[in-house]
Amino acid sequence: MISEPLRQTAQASDQLCETARGVIRKEAEALIAMSGRIDHLFAHACHIILNCKGHVVVMGVGKSGHIARKVAATFASTGTPAFFVHPGEAKHGDAGMITPSDVVLAISYSGETEEIVSILPVIRRLKIPLISMTGKCASSLARHADVNINVGIETEACPLGLAPTSSTTVALATGDAMALALLNERGFTMEDFALSHPGGTLGRRLLLTVDEIMHKGENIPRVGKEALLKTVLLEMTRKKLGMTTIVDNDGILAGVFTDGDVRRVLDTGVDIHKILIHEVMNRNPKIIPPGTLAAGALDRMKQHKITSLVVVNEQREPVGVIHMHDILRAGIA
Known part of the structure; x- marks a missing residue:
């Protein structure tokens, strides 16, 4: 049984809602x-x-x-x-x-x-x-x-x-x-709108490029093709991106090696003190050119279920690495 105070409260609520509906x-x-x-x-x-x-x-x-x-x-x-x-x-x-x-x-x-x-x-x-x-x-x-x-x-x-x-x-x-x-x-256009809203979410999605937030120079994890796996693991630990680029003698990207690759390779029982990285690296890494929108890079990571991309120039030299966390910290979601 509904008490009288509750009934009155319900009636008052109905009246409030009806008034609001009438205004709208x-x-x-x-x-x-x-x-x-x-x-x-x-x-x-x-x-x-x-x-x-x-x-x-x-x-x-x-x-x-x-x-x-x-x-x-x-x-x-x-x-x-x-x-x-x-x-x-x-x-x-x-x-x-x-x-x-x-x-x-x-x-x-x-x-x-x-x-x-x-x-x-x-x-x-x-x-x-x-x-x-x-x-x-x-x-x-x-x-x-x-x-x-x-x-x-x-x-x-x-x-x-x-x-x-x-x-x-x-x-x-x-x-x-x-x-x-x-x-x-x-x-x-949407791009014009973004230019007048550079601090908003849309502005960041349409204006922010990977060049502005990627890891560059000495912060790029990088090893040579002939490096031992143990050296690669040390480089990955130092740079803290969960991956490293692998380059040939001319500095051209030859492959990448990620945390996932580490687990896969170690499960095979290899000796990290003897195996060379070119024997186990991923030879077909996902790459993007400089100037790519950060939002586009994030979409590509989601599509391929990866957490980082290598940014390479026209000579296929690594000029940066962009991690998913970098993009999310920049407010692109």
């Missing part, structure tokens, strides 16, 4: 309605930005300011140079950041935000394009804009109809839509 439904409905309003005006705004020689200066105050900051960041990371300027600060000197080569994108649901309206003369004096996102097409901002994107909604998702919810969601989604439409039009 209302915001989703507002987004669907907005998608139906994407038209030639939206395309015109995109063409203005594509023809911009400078930056997109994004403005907004309050909740619209938070949206404007995010829109500017999305633009900048997807191939459209952009930055955020607070209209209030622009009135006190930051308007100097705006140049005649720029485009201004102003976000204000009412279209009457005092801080934005007060700097419209500055924008006009610079003779630069003004794109607005408002929910009121007859507002001061919309009337002064070269293009106004209507981001109006029927009602906020807030049960009180007060807190900006659906309106900010629609403005954010419209900003994202514009940024990604521009991305597509510019032919912006």
Whole structure:
């Protein structure tokens, strides 16, 4: 039997969930309605930005300011140079950041935000394009804009109809839509995205090469073809990579020998003081050229179920060894 406190808790939880579902439904409905309003005006705004020689200066105050900051960041990371300027600060000197080569994108649901309206003369004096996102097409901002994107909604998702919810969601989604439409039009690639996100996982996967993290020079485990197995084991122990390269008299890679090979060979009962490494080495090691992406090297290791690769130049000389742990430590997974 369910106790009364538990029943009340369950009812309260149901009410919380139903309210949340209602908010999400209302915001989703507002987004669907907005998608139906994407038209030639939206395309015109995109063409203005594509023809911009400078930056997109994004403005907004309050909740619209938070949206404007995010829109500017999305633009900048997807191939459209952009930055955020607070209209209030622009009135006190930051308007100097705006140049005649720029485009201004102003976000204000009412279209009457005092801080934005007060700097419209500055924008006009610079003779630069003004794109607005408002929910009121007859507002001061919309009337002064070269293009106004209507981001109006029927009602906020807030049960009180007060807190900006659906309106900010629609403005954010419209900003994202514009940024990604521009991305597509510019032919912006994953590699371009990585260049603006060098510290992120994607950036590392698309930019980091084995050359930057491989073991080089004296840190490469290396023995000659005529070395005794005992010498090879000592070299492997010193370099701590679980393997060694084996080179001929000209320094050309002849093979490799790994921890797995050690176990295999010792099981045959050979004398490590007498057998030469060329008799038991792997003559067909997996190799990669310099400049290989670390992510590609990791994929190859996984494919062949090995933990290291030898990096060789065009003459097939070992110039490095890359171990799986090196790649994982670099944040490639």
